Amino acid sequence: MSSDTIFGKIIRREIPANIVYEDDLCLAFKDVHPQAPVHILIIPKKNIPQLSAATAEDQNLLGHLLLTAKQIAEQVGLKNGYRLVINNGQDGGQTVDHLHCHLLGDRALGWPPG
Numbered sequence: 001m002s003s004d005t006i007f008g009k010i011i012r013r014e015i016p017a018n019i020v021y022e023d024d025l026c027l028a029f030k031d032v033h034p035q036a037p038v039h040i041l042i043i044p045k046k047n048i049p050q051l052s053a054a055t056a057e058d059q060n061l062l063g064h065l066l067l068t069a070k071q072i073a074e075q076v077g078l079k080n081g082y083r084l085v086i087n088n089g090q091d092g093g094q095t096v097d098h099l100h101c102h103l104l105g106d107r108a109l110g111w112p113p114g
């Protein structure tokens, strides 16, 4: 069941998004406030509010999200590398309570993050 967040509404097609990939388990779409030339969010269709709420039951799903991110990075041509980010909770800077992985690329990214 998809969550009643903005991402739940995107999963249920109640609001539009620029969707770049979908399968039974996950959805990927362009971030509305891109922080890099490529900024795509990969989210599970299952309602997991944040990474710290995931359980051992979600092991395959979490692996699937990472492999999907890798596949999308290849498809959009991020040959020089990219960054995956999962913000968790308040101090992590999470603003949408539906687990999501940011795929950022097509520019050199600074470190450490702010």
Ligand code: DGP
Residues within 6 Å of the ligand: 006, 017, 018, 029, 030, 031, 032, 033, 041, 086, 087, 093, 094, 095, 096, 097
């Ligand atoms: P985070 O701070 O990790 O919770 O990131 C949430 C991201 O979601 C943020 O980069 C902006 C993006 N976002 C928020 N609302 C929408 C929306 O309605 N559509 C899309 N495509 N992205 C959204």
